[in-house]
Structure formats: C-alpha cells, structure tokens
Amino acid sequence: MRHEKDIDSLDGAISTPMDRREFLKRTGGGIFILFTLGDSLLEFQERQGRLPSDFNAFLRIAPEGRVSCLTGKIEMGQGVVTSLGQMLADELDVKLESIEMVMGDTDLCPWDMGTFGSLSTRSFGPSLRQAGAEARLVLKELASERLGVPVERLQTEDGMVFDRTNRKLGISYADLSKGKKIEREVTGKAVLKKPSEFRIMGKSVPRRDAPDKVSGAAQYAGDIRVPGMLCASIVRPPAHGAKLVHADTSAAEKIEGVAIVRDGDFIAALHEYPDVAVRAVAEIRATYEREASPLDENSIFDHLLRVAPAPNVVSSRGDLEEGKRASRVVLEHTYLNDYVAHAPVEPHTALVKIEGDKATVWASTQTPFRAKEEVARELGFPADKVRILTPFVGGGFGGKTSNRQVVEAARLAKLSGKPVQVAWSRKEEFFYDTFRPAAVVKIRSGVTEIGKIQLWDYHVYFAGERGAEQFYDVSHHRTTSYGRGWTAGPGTHPFATGAWRAPSNNTNTFARESQIDMMAAAIGRDPVEFRLQNLSHPQLRRVLETTAEKFGWKPQKAPSGRGCGVACGVDAGTYVAMIAEVEANKRSGEVKVKRIGCAQDMGMVVNPEGATVQMEGCIMMGLGYALTERIRFRGGDILDVNFDTYEVPRFSWLPSIETVIIDNMESAPQGGGEPAIVTVGAAIANAVYDAIGVRVFRLPLLPERIREAQKR
Amino acid sequence: MKETIDLTLNGKPVKVTTDSNRMLLWVLRTDLHLTGTKYGCGENYCGACTVLVENEATRSCHVTLKDVRGKNVVTIEGLAKRGSLHPLQKAFADHNALQCGYCTPGMIMTAVSLLHKNPTPTPSEILEGMNDNLCRCAAHNRIVQAIESVSTTSKGGI
Ligand code: FES
Ligand code: FES
Numbered sequence: 001m002r003h004e005k006d007i008d009s010l011d012g013a014i015s016t017p018m019d020r021r022e023f024l025k026r027t028g029g030g031i032f033i034l035f036t037l038g039d040s041l042l043e044f045q046e047r048q049g050r051l052p053s054d055f056n057a058f059l060r061i062a063p064e065g066r067v068s069c070l071t072g073k074i075e076m077g078q079g080v081v082t083s084l085g086q087m088l089a090d091e092l093d094v095k096l097e098s099i100e101m102v103m104g105d106t107d108l109c110p111w112d113m114g115t116f117g118s119l120s121t122r123s124f125g126p127s128l129r130q131a132g133a134e135a136r137l138v139l140k141e142l143a144s145e146r147l148g149v150p151v152e153r154l155q156t157e158d159g160m161v162f163d164r165t166n167r168k169l170g171i172s173y174a175d176l177s178k179g180k181k182i183e184r185e186v187t188g189k190a191v192l193k194k195p196s197e198f199r200i201m202g203k204s205v206p207r208r209d210a211p212d213k214v215s216g217a218a219q220y221a222g223d224i225r226v227p228g229m230l231c232a233s234i235v236r237p238p239a240h241g242a243k244l245v246h247a248d249t250s251a252a253e254k255i256e257g258v259a260i261v262r263d264g265d266f267i268a269a270l271h272e273y274p275d276v277a278v279r280a281v282a283e284i285r286a287t288y289e290r291e292a293s294p295l296d297e298n299s300i301f302d303h304l305l306r307v308a309p310a311p312n313v314v315s316s317r318g319d320l321e322e323g324k325r326a327s328r329v330v331l332e333h334t335y336l337n338d339y340v341a342h343a344p345v346e347p348h349t350a351l352v353k354i355e356g357d358k359a360t361v362w363a364s365t366q367t368p369f370r371a372k373e374e375v376a377r378e379l380g381f382p383a384d385k386v387r388i389l390t391p392f393v394g395g396g397f398g399g400k401t402s403n404r405q406v407v408e409a410a411r412l413a414k415l416s417g418k419p420v421q422v423a424w425s426r427k428e429e430f431f432y433d434t435f436r437p438a439a440v441v442k443i444r445s446g447v448t449e450i451g452k453i454q455l456w457d458y459h460v461y462f463a464g465e466r467g468a469e470q471f472y473d474v475s476h477h478r479t480t481s482y483g484r485g486w487t488a489g490p491g492t493h494p495f496a497t498g499a500w501r502a503p504s505n506n507t508n509t510f511a512r513e514s515q516i517d518m519m520a521a522a523i524g525r526d527p528v529e530f531r532l533q534n535l536s537h538p539q540l541r542r543v544l545e546t547t548a549e550k551f552g553w554k555p556q557k558a559p560s561g562r563g564c565g566v567a568c569g570v571d572a573g574t575y576v577a578m579i580a581e582v583e584a585n586k587r588s589g590e591v592k593v594k595r596i597g598c599a600q601d602m603g604m605v606v607n608p609e610g611a612t613v614q615m616e617g618c619i620m621m622g623l624g625y626a627l628t629e630r631i632r633f634r635g636g637d638i639l640d641v642n643f644d645t646y647e648v649p650r651f652s653w654l655p656s657i658e659t660v661i662i663d664n665m666e667s668a669p670q671g672g673g674e675p676a677i678v679t680v681g682a683a684i685a686n687a688v689y690d691a692i693g694v695r696v697f698r699l700p701l702l703p704e705r706i707r708e709a710q711k712r
Numbered sequence: 713m714k715e716t717i718d719l720t721l722n723g724k725p726v727k728v729t730t731d732s733n734r735m736l737l738w739v740l741r742t743d744l745h746l747t748g749t750k751y752g753c754g755e756n757y758c759g760a761c762t763v764l765v766e767n768e769a770t771r772s773c774h775v776t777l778k779d780v781r782g783k784n785v786v787t788i789e790g791l792a793k794r795g796s797l798h799p800l801q802k803a804f805a806d807h808n809a810l811q812c813g814y815c816t817p818g819m820i821m822t823a824v825s826l827l828h829k830n831p832t833p834t835p836s837e838i839l840e841g842m843n844d845n846l847c848r849c850a851a852h853n854r855i856v857q858a859i860e861s862v863s864t865t866s867k868g869g870i
Pocket of ligand 2: 077345394395810811812813814815816846847848849850851
C-alpha cells in the first residue's frame with residue numbers, strides 16, 4: 001500500500017538543495033558517501049517541480065576513524081537517533097558507539113524536507129544502509145591496495161579490515177581514511193546484509209540520548225544561551241481574526257530593563273528574563289476590533305459540509321447500485337471528530353542571533369530547512385546566510401512542522417539588534433497550534449445475510465485520505481474525499497490546522513471500524529469473525545488473528561456486556577489490529593480503559609524495544625483523542641488554553657498494555673511512530689458499544705456524549 | 713522587590729539578588745543557569761518544572777524565590793552524586809522511560825520525592841503519586857516500571 005499523502009503536509013517553502021561543489025569545498029578530509037533519501041522523497045521533489053538534489057544525506061569516515069551521519073532529520077522522541085545509528089553501524093561493521101548522528105543543522109546537513117510521516121526509518125533507513133554498505137566496499141578496496149590482498153579475501157569487523165586467511169594482517173578504517181578525500185555516490189553495487197547477518201539491527205539497544213535526558217544536560221531550544229540575548233513576550237490578539245486598534249505601552253516601558261519593540265500591530269516586550277517580559281506585556285493596554293463569527297465546536301460540522309469543495313474520487317470499484325441490491329442490510333451513518341491539539345510539553349521555541357549578514361537560529365522544529373527559508377525571507381537574507389540548528393525537540397507530533405515562532409524571533413532580532421528568544425507560553429501554544437482538523441465522514445454500507453460486505457460508499461470531509469483506503473473485500477465500493485487533507489482553503493477552519501500524529505488516519509479508522517462493527521452487530525455476528533470473513537489481506541489477517549489470540553478473544557456478538565472492542569488499520573505501510581477492554585458507566589457516561597492488546601506488522605524492526613515503546617506511546621496518547629481531547633472555541637476565541645480543561649492522558653488512565661510485533665525481518669521496514677494510534681478511537685468506541693450498547697458517532701467519547709446518545 | 717536571597721541549591725549555599733517575587737523556575741533557568749528544570753504550562757498543571765524543596769516535590773513555576781529563602785532546593789542537575797547517576801535516573805534510562813525527554817526531569821524529581829516518602833509504593837500509589845505529571849509522548853508504562861524497579865532495589869531516597 002502506498003502512502004503518497006504522507007508527504008503532503010509540505011505546502012510551504014522548500015529550501016534549495018545545497019550546491020554540491022560548495023558543499024565539498026567546505027568539508028575536510030576523509031571518505032564521503034553521498035546518498036538520497038529514497039523514492040518517496042525524489043517523487044515528491046519532482047512533483048514540486050524543483051530540481052532534485054543529487055544527495056540528501058551523507059556519511060563521513062573522518063581521518064581519525066569517527067563515523068558521522070549527517071542528515072536534516074531531527075530527534076523529537078521517536079528514537080531515530082538510535083535506530084538510524086544501528087542501521088549504519090551494522091552495515092559498516094563498526095561499534096554503535098563510534099557512530100555520531102548530526103541532525104537538523106542546515107549548514108552541515110544536506111537538504112531534507114522534514115521529519116514526519118514515519119519516513120525516517122522506512123525511506124531514509126534503506127538508503128542509509130546502502131550508504132553504509134557502499135562505504136564498507138570502498139574501505140575494502142582501499143585495504144586491498146594497502147595490504148596487497150584481493151578484496152574477496154577481506155573481511156570487516158569493528159572498524160577494521162582483515163585478511164580472512166590471516167587475521168594478523170589488518171588495517172583500521174581510521175588508517176585507511178587518513179590523508180584521503182574520497183567521494184562516492186551510492187552505486188548500488190554493495191550488497192546489504194541479510195537479516196541473518198545482522199549484529200546490531202534487530203536487537204534492542206538503549207536510547208543513545210537517554211543519559212543526557214535523565215541528567216538534565218540535554219539541550220532544547222529554550223536552553224540555549226548566547227551573550228546579550230533577550231527574551232520576548234509578544235502581544236497577542238484575544239481571538240483569531242481580531243485586529244489591533246490601539247495599544248498603550250507606557251506602563252510596560254517603565255519596568256526596569258524592558259524594551260518595547262513595535263512594528264505595525266506586532267508588539268513585543270524584550271527583557272533579559274522571560275518572566276519579566278511576560279509581566280511587561282500584561283501591562284500593555286491593547287484594544288481590538290473583532291468580527292463576530294458564529295462558529296463554535298458544535299456548529300462547525302454543518303459549516304464544513306456547507307463549504308465543502310467538489311469531491312474527489314480516491315478509489316472505486318464495481319457498481320454501488322448493484323452493491324445495494326445485493327445487500328440485506330444497508331446502514332448509513334455520519335461520524336464526527338473535534339479539533340485536537342498537538343500539545344507537546346515543550347512549546348514552540350526559537351532563538352535567533354544576527355551577526356553582520358549572517359543569522360544563526362536554534363529552533364524547536366520538525367522542518368529546519370523550511371525554517372531556514374522562512375527566516376531568510378523574513379530578514380531579506382540570502383538563504384545561505386541563515387543557519388538553523390535543531391537541538392533536541394520536546395515532542396512534535398506534526399505540530400512543529402509549523403515555524404511561526406522562528407519567524408517571530410527573527411523579526412524581533414532584526415528589530416532590536418539583539419539575539420532574541422521566543423518561547424511560547426502554554427496559552428500561545430494552544431492559540432497558534434495547527435490543530436488536527438474537525439472532520440466529517442459519511443458512510444453508507446451494505447451487507448448480505450451471510451455477512452459479506454457488498455456496498456461501501458465512503459465520503460470524508462476535510463480529514464484527508466490517509467487511512468481511507470478500502471482494505472476489506474468489498475465488490476462495490478467508492479471512496480470520496482472533500483478538501484485538501486488536513487490543511488484547507490480560507491473560509492474553512494476558523495484557525496490553522498495541520499498534520500497530527502498519523503494525520504487523517506485517526507478520523508478515517510474511527511469511522512470505518514465503527515461502521516464495520518455496526519454491520520457485524522446488525523446481522524448478529526462476532527466483530528472479529530466478521531472482519532476475518534471479509535478480509536483476505538494476509539498481513540491484516542495475521543495481525544488481527546494474533547491480537548485476538550493473545551487477548552483471549554471469545555467470539556460473541558455485540559453488545560455482549562463484557563466491554564471489548566476491536567479495530568484494524570493500516571498506516572505508513574504498517575498493519576495494526578487492536579482490542580480494547582473498557583468499563584463504561586451507562587448513567588454517568590464515564591469510560592475507563594482497562595486493557596489494550598495490539599499487534600503490528602511493521603516489516604523489518606531495527607530496534608524492537610524502541611518500536612515497542614513507540615507502540616505503547618501511540619496507545620496511551622490515543623486514549624486522549626478517544627476520550628477527552630477537544631478544542632472548544634467561540635468566534636475565533638480558543639477556550640481551552642491549558643492542561644486544566646484540555647485533558648491529556650495521565651498515569652491514572654494507564655491500562656494494561658500488551659503488544660506484539662510480528663516477526664517479518666525479511667521485509668522492508670515500515671513506519672513505527674504513528675500506526676498504533678490510528679485504531680485507538682475505534683477500538684474504544686466499539687468496546688463502549690459492547691459494554692453498554694451505546695453507539696457514539698463523535699470523538700472524543702465525552703461522558704455527556706455517551707449520556708446524550710442514549711436519548712436518541 | 714530586589715533583594716538577596718540565601719538558599720542551599722544542589723548541596724551548596726547560594727545567594728541570588730533579584731526581584732524575590734519572581735518564580736523560582738525562571739530564576740533557576742536564567743540567573744542560575746540550571747536549564748534542566750523545564751517550563752511546560754506555567755500554571756501548576758504539568759510538572760515539567762518540578763524540583764525538590766526540603767525533599768518535597770515542588771512546582772517551581774508556582775513558588776517564588778522568596779518562598780525558598782533558607783531552604784534546601786535540589787534540581788535535576790543536583791541528583792547525581794560524585795558523577796554517578798541517581799538510581800532513578802539510571803532506571804529511567806534503563807527502562808526507556810522517556811522519549812522526547814522534556815518531561816523527564818520533572819518526572820524524576822517527582823518520583824524521587826514519592827520514594828522518599830514511601831520507599832515501597834504499590835503500583836496504584838505510583839500512579840497516584842505521578843498523576844499530575846504529564847508526558848505527551850506517553851511513556852507512562854515505562855516510567856511506572858522504572859519507578860517500580862527502584863522501589864524494590866534501593867531505599868529510593870536522595
Ligand atoms: S510548568 Fe510548572 S507545572 Fe507546568
Ligand atoms: S518524554 Fe516527551 S513529554 Fe514525556
């Protein structure tokens with residue numbers, strides 16, 4: 001299954017690829033292997049009509065033997081700093097400790113589109129392995145010349161090349177790269193290791209960033225200090241769409257050390273201390289003109305249906321009329337989900353320092369190269385005069401593909417002539433977040449008496465198409481999408497929207513899997529059996545059967561009273577099945593998730609422990625969009641601006657979690673940071689139905705919605 | 713008002729001269745250059761800013777510098793002793809109890825205080841004791857395992 005939509009969240013600036021000659025001039029000696037990031041990237045670049053760069057990452061074996069991999073990807077918790085290192089160390093035959101990952105530095109790393117879409121391992125990984133294997137080939141060739149031993153007789157291990165027949169005859173990678181400057185592109189001649197030959201891949205290794213993260217030494221953008229820097233607090237409108245009429249900054253100016261910067265309606269207080277800057281902004285009297293907007297979190301759905309653009313048929317097969325005729329039961333339902341925030345614990349942060357004609361930026365971003373372009377534009381600098389450095393990112397989930405805070409810091413650094421840090425408050429984080437869009441899915445489906453799905457007419461509005469593909473065996477189906485995915489044209493959403501962990505797929509899987517469950521219930525069938533009866537896809541069958549078996553599933557039609565619900569999904573090339581067990585209180589509408597079982601087939605697994613932690617994280621995070629997370633708003637005014645009313649999952653929610661990763665080492669690696677979240681909403685909605693016979697068509701499953709659903 | 717406040721910070725006496733009504737979080741992060749303590753919400757909801765004041769987990773975004781006058785304050789940077797990590801720091805690393813790591817200092821400080829009061833908490837006491845610390849990456853399962861491992865292998869105090 002292809003997921004071209006994965007990379008569509010890139011609608012903004014794309015930096016020009018680094019000039020190759022320029023790049024090679026700048027680098028020192030050693031052995032360089034230049035490579036690209038795989039097909040999806042190339043395709044994407046071509047689609048954008050931009051010149052494809054001939055390399056997007058490279059590895060360097062420095063004369064002292066240090067191996068560096070330089071890539072525009074960033075580490076935000078997903079663990080690629082470890083898994084990419086494992087891939088490279090294994091193919092290159094060096095110890096994991098000797099690998100250094102240099103990530104998200106736009107001066108050192110070649111252009112990259114950004115870190116999202118679970119592409120790092122599945123798209124970048126194979127290319128990185130190729131590069132590692134290629135480097136090993138080069139080293140063997142060099143060693144062959146130096147040792148006078150034919151390449152076939154050479155063997156590599158822990159950074160050394162040996163003569164297989166005489167292990168005393170050997171030379172280190174460091175010695176081989178000394179005094180050299182060799183550049184190679186990946187030729188494809190080097191043979192990758194077979195899974196049976198892996199020594200580091202496929203093994204669980206501890207996170208390489210853990211020591212710094214537990215000691216407090218790990219630096220995030222807000223932890224960077226440069227001499228003379230000031231912290232900014234910016235005057236914000238009370239609502240989206242509000243216009244500044246008047247601002248009185250006189251009281252704020254009296255606070256010692258505060259500088260007020262003003263450029264039109266952009267006003268900020270700067271101070272050595274961030275808290276004093278915030279206090280100064282509180283002293284600014286600003287009045288606004290606001291347009292009354294009738295939209296709120298309930299009226300938004302009718303609005304969305306009203307403004308929906310012309311449909312786009314994503315896929316279709318057979319004839320819907322015939323499907324309807326063949327069906328014994330036809331069900332028609334509408335599914336909704338509210339806006340959801342990314343809410344990383346680290347808010348958007350950036351520090352910009354301008355020296356002469358060059359700007360240096362430390363940013364909390366998933367898209368450093370886009371940030372570079374944006375800063376250059378803001379400052380009127382050529383792009384090559386802007387350098388973005390990406391320290392550790394404190395969670396992204398798609399929200400940090402947007403770099404508004406970086407541009408703000410650049411603007412203030414230019415206006416004030418000082419290095420400026422912009423670190424959003426929690427309220428600003430909620431206000432300027434690119435929310436997961438509110439969306440509508442309408443489904444009409446039909447099934448025969450013996451449980452064969454015959455009709456599937458699917459319409460998704462404004463969520464996007466990822467995860468909307470039909471994977472059950474349905475002879476007559478059509479999938480139709482309205483709107484451009486998670487971003488939409490003006491007049492659609494009252495504020496910005498964007499990609500949220502496994503974008504579109506949480507919405508689509510909730511709708512599809514709820515509907516499938518209702519068909520099973522309508523003809524009195526067990527929901528697992530019903531799915532298997534309509535599913536010939538081997539990997540999906542396998543994850544579903546595995547989950548059911550591990551969970552101890554006993555076939556029963558819903559509602560059975562036991563509170564168990566199932567869902568299947570496909571995301572980023574990975575197949576997932578999940579069963580949730582809940583306790584639901586009919587009277588209060590409260591739901592407690594007791595247990596979640598999940599199996600996933602993600603192809604080759606580089607770091608099983610790391611992948612398991614990602615699955616657990618997806619499951620636990622998913623409880624939020626399933627049960628509580630939603631943004632309330634009135635006319636552009638965001639009402640949920642902190643964690644008191646915007647409820648994210650917490651320790652007391654922790655269900656018992658059982659995960660299985662299907663052994664499939666011979667296949668290409670697929671996404672790991674997103675897939676298991678897509679099934680959470682549906683599995684819980686189905687479990688609630690199984691527990692108390694109440695069907696809720698809107699996420700999150702708030703207690704009042706569960707109470708309300710019983711009145712219908 | 714600007715005044716000089718004495719306190720013990722990570723085992724050493726420290727004097728800070730600034731507006732003593734400022735929140736401890738910002739004084740730590742700016743005046744004292746201890747950036748391990750994080751801002752997450754500023755309003756006592758997330759726990760990213762947790763430090764120990766007299767061994768008690770305390771939200772540094774919610775106490776002023778004045779409030780810790782003469783007190784014993786420990787931040788994440790002060791947990792390791794003679795270059796070796798505190799058992800809980802080690803346990804968090806060993807159990808993969810972190811992803812982005814941004815909530816981690818606050819989690820560890822809260823757990824240290826929890827085990828200080830109750831060296832052998834039950835699983836539900838751990839959940840309850842940690843409940844007001846938020847982790848958006850959702851490393852909860854591993855954090856609980858990390859704390860459990862320390863509660864049974866050591867005394868857990870600092
Ligand atoms: S920053 Fe102090 S509790 Fe969130
Ligand atoms: S590890 Fe990212 S917030 Fe906890």
